[in-house]
Structures are given as C-alpha cells and as structure tokens.
Amino acid sequence: MWERRLLANFDWGLLALVIITAAVGVVLVFSATHKTAQPYLYLTQLLWVSIGLGLLLIILFFDYHFLAQISKYIYGISLLMLLYPLLFGSEVSGVRRWIRWGGFSLQPSEVAKIATLLLLAYYYAEMEKVVLRFRDVIIPGLMAALPAGLVALQPDLGSSLTFVAIYLGVSFVAGARLRVIGQLILILLLIAVVSWFTILKDYQKERLTTFLKPRLDPADAGYQVRQLKIAVGSGGIWGKGFLSGSQSQLEFVPAQHTDFIFSLLAEEEGFVGTVLMLAIYLVILLRILNSAKVARDPLGVFITGGFLSLFLFQLSTNICMTAGLMPTSGLPIPLLSYGGSYMIATLAGVGLVLNVRMRRTVN
Amino acid sequence: MRLQPEINHFYSRLKVLQYLTILLFLFFLSAFWYLQVIHHDYYSQLSEINHLRIVSLRAPRGAILDYRGELLAGNRPSYNIAIYRSEFNSAREALSNIRSFFPLRPEEATAVLQSDRSVPLNRPLVIRGDASLEEVALVESRKVVYPNLSVEVEPKRLYPYHQLAAPTIGYIGELSPNEIKNPAYRRFKAGDLVGQLGIEKTYNHYLAGTDGWIKQMVNSKGSQVRVLQRQEPQPGKTITLTLDSHLQRYIESLFSGLRGAAVVLSPQSGAIIAMVNSPSFDPNLFSRRLSSAGWSEWLGNPFYSLQNRCIQNLYPPGSAFKLLIAIAALEEEVINPSAKLYCYGAIYLYRHRFSCHALGGHGLVDLYKGIVHSCNVYFYQLGQRLGANRIADYAHKLGLGVKTGVDLPYEKEGLIPTPQWKEAQWGEKWNPGETISVAIGQGAVQVTPLQMAVFISAIANGGTIYQPYLLEKVSDSWGRILVRNHPKVSRRLSLKPNTLKQVRKGMWGVVNDNGTGWRAWVEGIDMAGKTGTAQLVSSKGGVSDKMLPPDLRSHAWFVGFAPFDHPEVVVVVLVENGGAGGVAAAPIAGKIFKAYFAGKEEAKTAGRPTLSTASQESKSISSQE
Numbered sequence: 006m007w008e009r010r011l012l013a014n015f016d017w018g019l020l021a022l023v024i025i026t027a028a029v030g031v032v033l034v035f036s037a038t039h040k041t042a043q044p045y046l047y048l049t050q051l052l053w054v055s056i057g058l059g060l061l062l063i064i065l066f067f068d069y070h071f072l073a074q075i076s077k078y079i080y081g082i083s084l085l086m087l088l089y090p091l092l093f094g095s096e097v098s099g100v101r102r103w104i105r106w107g108g109f110s111l112q113p114s115e116v117a118k119i120a121t122l123l124l125l126a127y128y129y130a131e132m133e134k135v136v137l138r139f140r141d142v143i144i145p146g147l148m149a150a151l152p153a154g155l156v157a158l159q160p161d162l163g164s165s166l167t168f169v170a171i172y173l174g175v176s177f178v179a180g181a182r183l184r185v186i187g188q189l190i191l192i193l194l195l196i197a198v199v200s201w202f203t204i205l206k207d208y209q210k211e212r213l214t215t216f217l218k219p220r221l222d223p224a225d226a227g228y229q230v231r232q233l234k235i236a237v238g239s240g241g242i243w244g245k246g247f248l249s250g251s252q253s254q255l256e257f258v259p260a261q262h263t264d265f266i267f268s269l270l271a272e273e274e275g276f277v278g279t280v281l282m283l284a285i286y287l288v289i290l291l292r293i294l295n296s297a298k299v300a301r302d303p304l305g306v307f308i309t310g311g312f313l314s315l316f317l318f319q320l321s322t323n324i325c326m327t328a329g330l331m332p333t334s335g336l337p338i339p340l341l342s343y344g345g346s347y348m349i350a351t352l353a354g355v356g357l358v359l360n361v362r363m364r365r366t367v368n
Numbered sequence: 369m370r371l372q373p374e375i376n377h378f379y380s381r382l383k384v385l386q387y388l389t390i391l392l393f394l395f396f397l398s399a400f401w402y403l404q405v406i407h408h409d410y411y412s413q414l415s416e417i418n419h420l421r422i423v424s425l426r427a428p429r430g431a432i433l434d435y436r437g438e439l440l441a442g443n444r445p446s447y448n449i450a451i452y453r454s455e456f457n458s459a460r461e462a463l464s465n466i467r468s469f470f471p472l473r474p475e476e477a478t479a480v481l482q483s484d485r486s487v488p489l490n491r492p493l494v495i496r497g498d499a500s501l502e503e504v505a506l507v508e509s510r511k512v513v514y515p516n517l518s519v520e521v522e523p524k525r526l527y528p529y530h531q532l533a534a535p536t537i538g539y540i541g542e543l544s545p546n547e548i549k550n551p552a553y554r555r556f557k558a559g560d561l562v563g564q565l566g567i568e569k570t571y572n573h574y575l576a577g578t579d580g581w582i583k584q585m586v587n588s589k590g591s592q593v594r595v596l597q598r599q600e601p602q603p604g605k606t607i608t609l610t611l612d613s614h615l616q617r618y619i620e621s622l623f624s625g626l627r628g629a630a631v632v633l634s635p636q637s638g639a640i641i642a643m644v645n646s647p648s649f650d651p652n653l654f655s656r657r658l659s660s661a662g663w664s665e666w667l668g669n670p671f672y673s674l675q676n677r678c679i680q681n682l683y684p685p686g687s688a689f690k691l692l693i694a695i696a697a698l699e700e701e702v703i704n705p706s707a708k709l710y711c712y713g714a715i716y717l718y719r720h721r722f723s724c725h726a727l728g729g730h731g732l733v734d735l736y737k738g739i740v741h742s743c744n745v746y747f748y749q750l751g752q753r754l755g756a757n758r759i760a761d762y763a764h765k766l767g768l769g770v771k772t773g774v775d776l777p778y779e780k781e782g783l784i785p786t787p788q789w790k791e792a793q794w795g796e797k798w799n800p801g802e803t804i805s806v807a808i809g810q811g812a813v814q815v816t817p818l819q820m821a822v823f824i825s826a827i828a829n830g831g832t833i834y835q836p837y838l839l840e841k842v843s844d845s846w847g848r849i850l851v852r853n854h855p856k857v858s859r860r861l862s863l864k865p866n867t868l869k870q871v872r873k874g875m876w877g878v879v880n881d882n883g884t885g886w887r888a889w890v891e892g893i894d895m896a897g898k899t900g901t902a903q904l905v906s907s908k909g910g911v912s913d914k915m916l917p918p919d920l921r922s923h924a925w926f927v928g929f930a931p932f933d934h935p936e937v938v939v940v941v942l943v944e945n946g947g948a949g950g951v952a953a954a955p956i957a958g959k960i961f962k963a964y965f966a967g968k969e970e971a972k973t974a975g976r977p978t979l980s981t982a983s984q985e986s987k988s989i990s991s992q993e
Contacts, residue, residue: 135377178381228455232588235418238403238411251419255587276404280397287393294386298379306378313385321392328399 011363019292019362022285023340023355027054027348029282030266030341036248037262037269037343046262046343053345057352064356068364072357073130073304076123080148083120086113087155102159112346114164117152119353122171122315124148126307129179133303137181139188146172146189160206163334167318169193174314175307178297232257234329237271244275262343264335267327286320296362305361312354417454417489420596421586424491427577428523430604432537432567434613435840440537441568441651443523449499449507450492451480452516459484459493462516469514470507472496486558492518494559515588525561531648533616535676536776536838538566539651564654565674567607567838569777574842574851577604605850608840610639618963619644622956628943629677629817632960635825635929635938637855638834640774641964643818647673679772679779682814683942686949687742687884688900688925689768689809691827691871693750694735696762698867702753705735705870711745718801722748725901739874740883742899744808751807756798759806760784765861766833767822768815773835773858782819785812810903821940824927827868827875828935831861872896876932884950888926888958895961897928897939899949921945924952930961937964 031054035047064072086104090113094101103110125145134141153168177186201210236252245251250272253261261269271279290313297309316339323338325331337344339351403411432441449470456462459481463472472480472495480495487493496503499519507517525540541564547553555578556562562576563569580601585593612632619630623646632642649672675681697703713729715722724730724744730737738746751759763769769784783789785806787798805811818836826833835856842851875896878885884899902923905916924946929935939960946952 178378178385180377180381232418234403235411235414237400238407239415240404241408241412242405251585252415255419255585255593257418257588271400271404276400279400279404283393283396283400287389290389291386294382294389297382303378306382310378310382310385317385317389317392321396324396324399328396328403330399 010366014363014365016292016296016359016362019289019296019355020359022289022292023352024058026282026285026289026340027057027352029270030054030343030348033266033269033341034262034343036250036273037253037266039248040254041256049345050343050348053348054352056345057349060349061352061356061359064353065360065363067360069308069357069360070304072360073123073127073308076120076127079116080120080124080152083113083117084152084155086111087117087152089113091155091158102161109345112344114152114156114159114161115346115350117156118167118171118315119350119357121149121152121168122175122311122354123308123357125172125175126179126304126311129175129307130302130304132179135180137176137179137185139185142176142181142185142189145176148172161335163322163336166322166334167315167336170318171311171315174318175311177314178310179303179307229259229333230329232259233265233268233327233333236265236268237327237329240272240275240279242276244271244273244278247273249273264323264333264337264342265327266341266343267323267338270341271327283324290317290320293358296358299365300361301365305365309358309361312358315354316351414454419585419587419593420490421452421454421492421584422488422490423518423582423584424520425580425582425599425601426520426522427579427601428603429525429540429561429577430575430845431606432575433606433608434611434616435609436613437608438613439528440533440609440611440613442526442528444526446498446522446524447501447504448494448520448522449496449503450494450518450520452490452492452518453484454489455516462493463495466514466517469510470495470503470517483559492520494520497522498524511591515586515591525651525654527651529613529617530650530652532613532620533611533643534566534648534651535645535674536566536611536643536678537651538563538568538570539649539654540564540568541654565778566676566776567609570775571607571839571842574605574607578602603845606843606845606847608843609838610634610641610840611643611838612641612967615960615963615967616642616644619956619960620646620648622959623943626943626946628941628946629681630942630956630960631678631817631821631938631940632964633818633821633825633836633938633940635828635834635935638822638825638836639840639855640836640838641937642960643676643678643838645673645675645677649674676776676778677942677944678817679774679776680816682780682782682816683923683925683944684811684813684902684904685768685809685815685820686900686902686923686925687744687808688820688898688927688949689813689815690739690742690747690807691875691898691927692763692766692768692823693747693754693759693807694739694871694874695766695827695863695867696754696759697750698735698870699762699863700754700758703735703750705866708732708734709738709746709749711743713745715745715748717748717752717804718799720801720804722801722804735870736874736877739871739898740877740881742878742884747807748804751803752800754803754807756786756803756806757788759803760786765859766826767858768819769813770819772816772818772822773856774818775837775839779818780816782815783812809900817940817942820925820927820942821938824929824938824940826861827871828929828938830868831863833858833861872932874898875928879928879954885926885928885954885957887950888928888954888961890958890962893930893961893965894932895928895930895958896932897926897954897957899954900925900927901947901949904945918945921947924949926950926953926957928957928961930965937961939964 031047031050034050038044038046089104090101103112125148128145149168149172153165157165236258250269252258252272253269258265258268270282293309293313297306300306300309319336319339322336326333337347428443431439434440451462453459453462463477480493483493504519507519540561543556543558543560543562563572580599582595583597584595587593619642623644626646628646630644633640711724711730711733713724713727730741730743733743733746763784769782771779771781790796790798802811806813822836835858837853839853841849841853843849875898877883879888879895879897885897888897904920924943926941926949929938939957941953941957943952
C-alpha cells in the first residue's frame with residue numbers, strides 16, 4: 006500500500022502553506038486571548054493543530070478508495086454522534102452542540118462534514134455517469150440533508166449550511182446539469198422561506214434582519230457588524246501593530262479568537278496583512294484545484310472538489326462577515342479560528358486532498 | 369493516461385470553480401480596500417471614540433464672601449448621570465437603548481438631544497443633572513449591563529441665604545449662544561456654567577475655575593483599562609465683597625412686603641455696604657435646570673424679581689433733586705443763600721400755575737428753609753434762573769444721569785432732560801415750563817438709586833465722585849490675596865467751600881429742624897438727609913396720593929448721610945409707590961442708620977476677626993520677623 010513513489014507526487018507546497026496558516030492562527034489566538042481569563046488558549050490551539058496534523062498523516066497511509074468504501078460507516082457513526090447531544094447533551098447557552106468526554110468536547114458536526122463529503126463523492130463515483138439528471142442527485146441530497154437537519158436542530162444554522170455547500174459542490178463537479186443546479190437552488194430557497202416561518206428561532210431571524218437594517222438595535226446583533234467594520238477599517242494600510250488592536254484587545258469585537266479572528270488580523274496587521282493572508286488562502290485553494298485537475302479518477306476529483314467547495318464556502322462566509330457584508334452567522338474561518346474539532350476536521354480534509362494527489366499515478 | 373475522457377469533462381467544471389474562486393478573492397480584496405484604505409479615517413476615528421473616553425473633572429467655582437468672610441455663594445457636591453454615545457449611531461439611539469432602565473421625561477430628552485451637537489463625541493451627555501442618591505446607586509449597580517452610563521461629580525452652586533442680595537450677587541447658568549461667540553468667553557465651552565447676573569457675571573473670569581479631565585482607555589464594558597492623561601482642575605478664585613451681609617439682611621427685612629431699593633455706601637471710598645432690592649429671587653433655582661413649567665410659574669410670580677433696582681430701574685428723583693438745584697444755583701450765583709423768596713403756595717410761570725405741596729404756602733423762604741421744608745416755589749424760581757442746560761451740566765458732574773461705573777452688569781444711565789435731548793428724541797421744541805418740572809426732580813428726569821448714593825456721597829465728602837464698587841479683594845483657594853481693590857475717584861469737583869456747607873446745613877435741618885425728614889431722626893446719630901416724593905401722575909390741586917390706585921402712587925425717597933461732621937455712611941432708600949418720602953422712606957432710612965452704627969459698635973467690641981484678614985495679618989507679621 007505504501008510505496009516510495011507516493012512521495013514523488015506529494016504536494017509539499019500545500020502542506021507547507023496549511024501549516025503556515027495554522028501557525029499564524031496560533032499567533033493570532035495568542036494576541037486575541039493573552040489578556041483574557043484564558044491566556045493559554047494558543048497552547049491548546051497548538052495541541053489541536055498537532056492532533057490534526059497527526060490525523061492528516063494517518064489519512065495519508067490509507068488509499069482514498071479504501072476511505073471512500075468505509076465512508077458509509079463513518080457517516081453512520083457521525084449521524085449517531087449528531088443525535089447524541091440532541092438526546093443526552095446539556096445545553097450550553099441555548100444550544101446542544103458538543104459531546105463531552107473527560108476534559109474534552111467534540112463537535113460531531115465536524116466529523117459529519119468529512120463523512121458526508123466522502124460518502125457523496127463515493128456515491129457519484131460509483132454511479133459512473135458523465136451527466137447527472139435531477140433524479141441522480143435526489144439520493145445524495147437526502148444524504149446531505151440528514152446531517153444538515155440534525156445540525157440545524159442543535160441549533161447551528163451556519164454549520165448546517167456547510168452541508169448544502171458540500172452537496173452543491175460535489176454535485177457540480179460530478180457533472181450535474183446547470184439546470185439541475187438551478188432547480189436545487191430554487192428548492193433550497195423554498196426550504197429557507199418555509200423554515201423562516203416555522204423553524205427559525207427568533208435570535209436567528211433577528212441576526213438576519215438586523216443585517217438588512219443594521220440600525221435597528223445597535224446593542225445587539227447590529228452592534229457586532231458595526232464593531233467588526235470599525236475593527237477592520239481602523240486597521241488601515243499598515244495596521245495598529247501586533248497586540249495593539251484596540252477593538253479586539255478591549256473586547257469590542259466579540260468572539261475575537263474564534264469566528265472573528267480575521268478581523269483581529271485586519272486590525273493589527275492592516276490591509277497589508279489582509280492581502281498577504283488572502284494570497285496564502287488563494288494559493289491553497291488553487292493548489293487544491295490543481296490536485297482535483299490531476300486526480301487519477303472521478304472519486305479523487307469529487308473528494309477534492311467537494312473539499313474545495315467546503316473550504317471556499319467557509320472562508321467566503323467568514324470573510325464576508327468580517328467585512329460587514331453578511332449577517333454574523335457563527336462560522337469560523339478555516340485554519341485560523343480557534344477550535345479543536347474544526348481544526349482537526351479541516352486538516353483531515355487537507356489530508357484527503359494530499360492523499361488523492363499523491364496517488365494520482367499509482368494503480 | 370492522465371486525461372481520461374470523463375476527467376476531461378470534470379475539468380471544465382473545475383475551471384469554473386477556479387474562476388469563481390479568483391473572482392471571489394478580487395471581491396474580498398476590494399471590500400478590504402474599501403474599509404481599510406478608503407474609509408480608514410472614518411473607522412479610525414470611530415475606533416478612538418470607542419475606547420478613549422474623557423471624564424470631566426469639574427472645577428469648583430470660587431466662593432463669594434461678604435467683608436466679614438461670611439459665605440454668600442459656595443458649592444455643594446452633586447451628581448450628574450451622563451451617557452456616552454460612541455457605541456451608537458445617534459444620541460436618539462443611545463437614549464432609546466437605556467429607555468427601559470433609565471426613563472427620561474420628554475423635556476429632558478429634548479434637552480439632551482439639543483446638547484448632542486455641541487458636546488464632543490468622546491465626552492458624555494448629561495441626561496440628568498443633580499441626580500438623587502438612589503439614581504446614582506441604580507446606575508452604579510448596573511454598570512455591567514449599561515456600560516455607557518456614567519456618574520460624574522459636579523460641584524453645584526449653593527447660595528446659603530437664598531434671596532439675600534440675590535440681584536447683586538447674581539446667579540449662574542449655561543453659556544448662552546451669544547456668549548459662545550464672545551471672545552471674553554473663549555475658554556468656556558457649551559454647557560459650561562457662567563455667571564449670568566451680578567457679581568457672578570462681572571467677576572466670572574475670577575470665579576470660574578478651569579475644568580480638568582481624565583483621558584482614559586476603556587474596554588467594551590466601559591471599565592477603565594488605563595489612564596492615558598490627567599489634567600487636574602483649577603478651582604476658581606474666592607471673591608470678598610464690601611457687602612455687610614448682616615446689615616443687608618436687616619434692611620431686606622425692613623422691605624418685606626414692599627417694592628423698592630436701598631443703597632448703603634461709604635462716601636469716603638464708594639464701597640457698597642448694602643445693596644437691597646425688593647422683591648428678590650432665589651438664585652439656587654438656577655443651579656438646577658429649570659423645567660419650562662417651573663420657568664413660567666417663576667416668571668408670573670410678582671414676589672420674584674431678577675431686577676437690580678439700584679442700578680437697572682430708573683425713577684424720577686422728586687424733591688431729592690432739589691439738592692442738586694441748590695448746588696448749581698449757589699455755584700452759578702443765581703441766588704444768595706440768605707436771599708428770601710416768597711411762597712404763596714403756588715406760582716405762575718410761563719402762564720402756568722405751578723403749585724407747592726403746602727397749600728397755604730411757606731411764606732418767606734431762604735435756601736435753608738427751602739431745603740428743610742422742600743419748598744417747590746423756591747426751587748421753581750432757582751430752576752428758572754438756571755435753565756435746563758446748566759441743571760443738566762451740574763447733574764452730570766455730580767453723577768446723576770450718567771453711569772456710576774459700578775462693577776455690576778446691565779447698569780442704566782438715566783436721563784437729565786435738555787432742549788437738545790428733546791429735539792433729538794421727539795423732534796419737539798423744549799417747553800420752558802419743563803425746566804420748572806425738572807427743578808423739583810419731575811418730568812423726564814430719571815436716575816437710579818445708586819446714582820443718588822454717589823451724588824449724596826459727593827455732598828458728604830466735599831465734592832469727590834467715587835466709582836462705587838463691591839469687590840474688596842480676590843484670593844486663591846489657599847487664602848493668598850491676588851487682587852486688592854482700591855477706591856477709584858471718577859472726578860473731584862472744585863466747588864466753592866460755602867456751597868456744600870449750605871446744602872449740608874439744609875439737609876441737617878430736614879431731619880433735625882422739624883423738616884420733611886423728621887421721621888428718620890434717631891437718638892444719638894447726627895444725620896442729614898433729604899426726602900423725595902416722585903409723582904407718577906400730575907396731581908391737580910390736592911388730590912391725595914392715598915386716593916390713587918396703588919401702582920400710580922408716588923415713589924418715596926430718602927437720601928442721607930451720617931455722622932454730620934465726619935460722614936462715613938450714605939443711605940439711599942426708595943420705596944416704589946410708597947407715597948410721601950418723609951412717611952414711607954425716612955423711617956426706614958433711620959432704622960438703617962441705627963443698625964449701621966449699632967453694628968459698628970458691636971464689631972468694635974467683638975474685635976471683628978475675619979478669616980481672610982486674620983490670615984493676612986498673621987502673614988504680614990511673619991514677614992516682618
């Protein structure tokens with residue numbers, strides 16, 4: 006299974022950029038938390054990165070075909086894990102998201118993302134069709150809807166949308182007709198409208214409406230958008246300097262080490278830092294795309310393409326939030342934000358991409 | 369092998385994703401360019417306002433003391449509830465944020481929104497001045513939930529004796545829009561309290577301190593992270609007045625229920641010992657922010673008045689003006705003091721009948737008798753001989769119809785009519801009969817009580833016109849004297865030695881020789897004076913003042929000085945619509961003289977130790993050592 010020539014096709018550049026980004030994340034977490042009650046969080050983040058890199062390494066040892074074959078089991082287990090906090094979990098500030106075990110807590114939605122990605126890629130690859138009609142995407146749609154629905158019940162609207170991104174991404178790469186994609190988007194909009202009047206909680210509606218009318222209530226949801234823009238805008242070209250972002254350091258920006266860590270970067274390192282960071286992200290994305298292009302078979306293309314759309318979705322929503330272009334929806338930014346499950350899942354996904362790439366010529 | 373047909377198909381989809389990615393990144397780039405480069409200044413300012421707060425350290429206003437060192441105006445601590453607007457888009461929004469927690473009355477909210485523009489964003493808006501301790505405790509206890517509310521300490525003006533000398537001491541109020549433009553108020557900003565009347569206004573530059581501030585860095589919860597800069601407040605200077613608050617209080621009690629004014633002046637310096645206005649007002653009311661309802665109630669009340677009648681109200685002097693006519697006549701030698709004129713009770717001049725107040729006439733009248741009995745017919749003839757222009761010249765020289773230059777705002781000039789004045793004012797020719805009215809202080813003649821006091825002082829002191837003043841000295845909060853005021857001579861008149869002697873003799877007779885002012889007489893005080901009864905309507909043949917409606921009754925005057933040989937105090941009393949001067953004003957003046965000399969006696973026995981002078985003496989002693 007492990008051959009020396011696998012290393013010949015290994016994308017060292019991608020791994021290096023991912024590690025660099027994660028390292029920047031650790032530094033930013035330090036800046037965001039060094040004056041708070043949890044000044045050691047950057048060390049914890051370092052631990053998550055190490056565990057994630059370990060998992061990445063393990064994934065490299067298995068052929069992605071094997072991983073795809075066992076994906077239905079991982080998927081099944083992840084569904085059970087999603088049910089667990091809903092049934093037995095204790096509420097933390099109104100949500101049930103975590104499985105707690107000893108001192109650690111695990112976010113099963115992160116496991117489910119990778120599992121769903123693998124399962125969808127495997128399903129389409131087994132279908133062996135070049136053009137996908139509407140009936141071909143129904144079953145994958147249900148596969149994605151199941152975990153998305155469970156996540157939405159936690160409730161975690163932002164995360165449940167990432168399943169939609171995976172589903173649309175894999176279906177698109179797998180060759181779904183553009184008309185089918187259009188139909189899917191229409192259906193999703195319909196679901197959104199229906200759920201607005203039935204399922205959505207008030208706080209979620211409020212976040213959406215205050216974004217459209219930011220002056221409605223400055224003290225709450227609109228406040229976040231405003232403070233984010235102030236943080237980013239006041240950074241200017243060169244930034245306020247490391248550890249001196251007043252907006253983040255003085256806690257005007259909420260959750261500055263998790264969801265809004267990019268605003269800390271923008272405030273302290275300025276436009277220059279923002280552009281550099283965006284450039285690194287762009288190169289990462291282009292390298293993933295390249296891996297997809299040179300993949301050996303459809304399964305490899307779908308896995309890589311699916312991860313690409315997941316990564317791109319998470320990155321874009323977070324950056325739009327940071328720049329005040331979108332409602333704050335509680336979505337972290339890949340590789341920078343503090344968070345164990347999220348970091349490990351992202352690195353696992355990178356592991357899958359590297360896996361596909363290194364096995365492009367192996368038979 | 370590398371490009372299988374199906375892979376090739378996916379390749380086009382991947383290309384689409386690639387373009388989408390690049391487009392998205394261009395979009396991100398422009399979004400950050402927009403925020404961080406184009407609008408950097410705007411957000412940078414907002415960020416500073418967010419975390420930099422300026423807390424005012426209000427400087428206490430200087431105290432106002434009477435000559436004994438007794439406190440007439442001081443300060444008490446008070447608390448303002450204020451709101452920082454920086455986290456909100458507007459002041460309106462800030463107020464609506466705290467509405468459920470700290471509701472404001474509609475007029476308060478309007479006032480806050482009005483002050484919004486003039487107060488810099490990093491300073492808080494006061495939403496409730498002089499808050500109760502319960503309100504302060506409420507705000508402090510919920511600081512975590514409402515970090516934008518703060519409590520600031522502000523020394524509030526306190527006038528411990530309320531209406532005592534209020535129109536003289538004055539009151540303070542917020543800087544008016546006109547004052548903001550005035551360069552004299554350059555160091556003040558909108559919302560600052562400055563003197564609006566009286567001593568508070570004249571010496572505002574001494575009394576007002578300079579506020580300090582703390583520039584602090586705060587976190588999102590509004591709690592201080594670090595102090596960046598601190599400027600200590602400079603307290604205002606203490607002002608000591610020439611007023612004697614005990615005498616002032618006593619005179620005010622004499623005026624209870626009456627409208628009028630009184631001035632007690634030192635004829636040897638111009639120092640004002642008492643300056644009484646009745647009715648008065650409570651300047652403490654202005655230290656609070658008056659609601660509009662409070663204002664209207666206040667303005668409609670006839671027992672309140674902001675007017676300093678001693679310098680702002682003009683009255684015809686009536687017979688008291690005869691002293692001036694006497695001086696002018698003697699100086700111009702239109703009459704000899706012993707020359708006698710006959711009074712039949714009336715006289716026909718310019719085909720008009722001018723009557724005397726004594727129906728049967730005074731008979732033969734010389735200067736002494738003319739003053740003592742206040743014979744109109746005698747002075748009609750002196751007036752006719754002098755003419756209006758000469759009368760006006762002497763009046764102006766002796767301080768009547770001109771500003772005294774007292775250190776109070778809004779002083780009025782008054783008027784001594786002349787043909788030129790009438791021509792200019794009304795475009796009419798002077799009627800010679802008007803000169804006759806002027807000779808007894810009627811007609812268009814208008815003076816202030818303080819002008820009368822200055823005039824009588826000149827008679828008492830031998831012809832020196834002093835500029836009356838209230839300021840004794842200015843000292844800092846440690847008691848060191850910064851400015852000591854000295855009497856100022858406006859002019860010295862060179863009058864014939866006999867002139868003032870004759871007039872003074874007449875004035876002595878008014879009180880002591882069965883004259884019109886006998887009711888002022890007090891045992892043991894050798895005083896001189898003159899009554900005045902200024903008619904507001906021309907009385908036709910003995911219509912008694914008592915039969916007129918109260919607001920048309922004559923104003924009663926008494927002017928005088930004592931002791932006769934070495935005058936040290938001048939008293940002017942005016943009772944509005946009081947009737948005859950000898951009846952309404954003279955007894956009050958007598959009591960004032962009595963109180964003045966009794967108080968002096970008391971002070972002499974008590975040794976009169978005052979705080980400031982005591983420290984001054986001890987300082988000079990130590991410097992000699």
